[in-house]
Amino acid sequence: MPTPDDEAGGFAAEVRAALSERLELRTAADPVVVLGAGNDDLEPGRAYLRALSDGGWAVPTWPREHGGMGLEARGAAVVNRELARFRVPDLYPFMVGIALVGPTLMAHATAEQCAEWLPPIRRGEQIWCQLFSEPDAGSDLAGLTSRATRDGDEWRVTGQKVWSSRAHYSEWGLLLARSDPAVPKHAGITAFALRMDQPGVVVRPLRQMNGDAHFNEVFLDGAVVPDRHRIGGVGEGWAVALTCLAHERGALSGGGPGLSFERLVGLARGRARAGDPAVRDALVHTYIALEVARLSGKRARDLAKAGRPGPEGSGMKLRATTMFRTYADAAMRILGAEGVASEGEWQTLFLTAPSMSIRGGTDEIQRNIVGERVLGLPGDVRVDRDVPFDQIPR
Numbered sequence: 001m002p003t004p005d006d007e008a009g010g011f012a013a014e015v016r017a018a019l020s021e022r023l024e025l026r027t028a029a030d031p032v033v034v035l036g037a038g039n040d041d042l043e044p045g046r047a048y049l050r051a052l053s054d055g056g057w058a059v060p061t062w063p064r065e066h067g068g069m070g071l072e073a074r075g076a077a078v079v080n081r082e083l084a085r086f087r088v089p090d091l092y093p094f095m096v097g098i099a100l101v102g103p104t105l106m107a108h109a110t111a112e113q114c115a116e117w118l119p120p121i122r123r124g125e126q127i128w129c130q131l132f133s134e135p136d137a138g139s140d141l142a143g144l145t146s147r148a149t150r151d152g153d154e155w156r157v158t159g160q161k162v163w164s165s166r167a168h169y170s171e172w173g174l175l176l177a178r179s180d181p182a183v184p185k186h187a188g189i190t191a192f193a194l195r196m197d198q199p200g201v202v203v204r205p206l207r208q209m210n211g212d213a214h215f216n217e218v219f220l221d222g223a224v225v226p227d228r229h230r231i232g233g234v235g236e237g238w239a240v241a242l243t244c245l246a247h248e249r250g251a252l253s254g255g256g257p258g259l260s261f262e263r264l265v266g267l268a269r270g271r272a273r274a275g276d277p278a279v280r281d282a283l284v285h286t287y288i289a290l291e292v293a294r295l296s297g298k299r300a301r302d303l304a305k306a307g308r309p310g311p312e313g314s315g316m317k318l319r320a321t322t323m324f325r326t327y328a329d330a331a332m333r334i335l336g337a338e339g340v341a342s343e344g345e346w347q348t349l350f351l352t353a354p355s356m357s358i359r360g361g362t363d364e365i366q367r368n369i370v371g372e373r374v375l376g377l378p379g380d381v382r383v384d385r386d387v388p389f390d391q392i393p394r
């Protein structure tokens, strides 16, 4: 097969040919599905990942020894662009495992841990969730208070997580917990792989404004984690978190195959609104937002070092958020009164768009990262950074 560097020489065409043996082409009538909104059916995603597991198509950036294609970001972008031509089911339930946990394990876990977890994640046989945020630790994630206490070869974890996407049908959670409250906040955190089906774990779904109940409160009461399921060193969980969050920003910037400009134009034509100047204006703004997001994604990928998105990923996520909101607003403008008087894929999209500004780190936090780490501006005020965690007033 030609290499990604030889795109003109046929890499994209080879990818398309290989995919067309396994998948059906998308049609203009296929619904807009992004970030799994409005969908709870896991089976199509499982079947798709099974079908693509041979050849590594579902995980193009994973190394070959872990069942991927070993592609750099640029080659993977070609695969993803070609995948967008085909009918791809809702993969969001599997994306925490594939796009966040998998690459994080490769960076921080032992060879035995990778061998145990990466194959079932890649094949869609194991769903993972990200147990990071807590009621008082979201943007200030390092302020988390869930407590991990060592007991021989095991750890006992007690505390509460919240907004844990898909935890209600996850087999495993990538958990951050405080293992040492006597040191500054970033230094006392350890990462673990937590089995979700155990007596010390209670999961309660929360209803979102788009109608889904896809994220959860997770209560941990003496939940048990064997020490062999610790990811990275004791007290080194912050590095694990940073790797995972960097990959999350990258994953959220994709937009999904549903955000097609042609489909939006089709909606305008179908409602006889394509001649309306306000609709035309919204379409042009959407086109620009899609292009800006595409190009920022390309730039961030080109700058990515060793497969891990850098701080440029925050700019990419901000552009993707703007793209998503602009697209959803344009759909509502086209639908007019129908947009509020009925329910369907466009309404789900519109009610899901605001979450983009929060999940994976808020817009304000992304701007802080861009300001400090890309533009070199003075840092945010952080008065508690060097204080032992148990001495911080709360």
Ligand SMILES: Cc1cc2nc3c(=O)[nH]c(=O)nc-3n(C[C@H](O)[C@H](O)[C@H](O)COP(=O)(O)OP(=O)(O)OC[C@H]3O[C@@H](n4cnc5c(N)ncnc54)[C@H](O)[C@@H]3O)c2cc1C
Binding pocket: 129, 130, 131, 132, 133, 134, 135, 136, 137, 138, 139, 140, 162, 163, 164, 165, 166, 215, 355, 358, 359, 360, 361, 362, 363, 364, 365, 368, 380
């Ligand atoms: C759909 C969805 C799915 C999610 N899935 C998961 C998941 O699977 N796992 C998980 O662990 N978490 C998940 N989250 C949680 C998400 O990461 C947090 O909501 C997010 O980090 C913000 O934290 P918070 O809600 O506690 O808001 P807060 O941190 O309390 O922020 C409140 C407001 O203050 C602003 N703010 C805070 N600090 C600063 C600052 N230093 N500078 C400027 N402004 C600031 C914020 O931007 C925000 O506007 C999800 C959230 C959503 C919406």
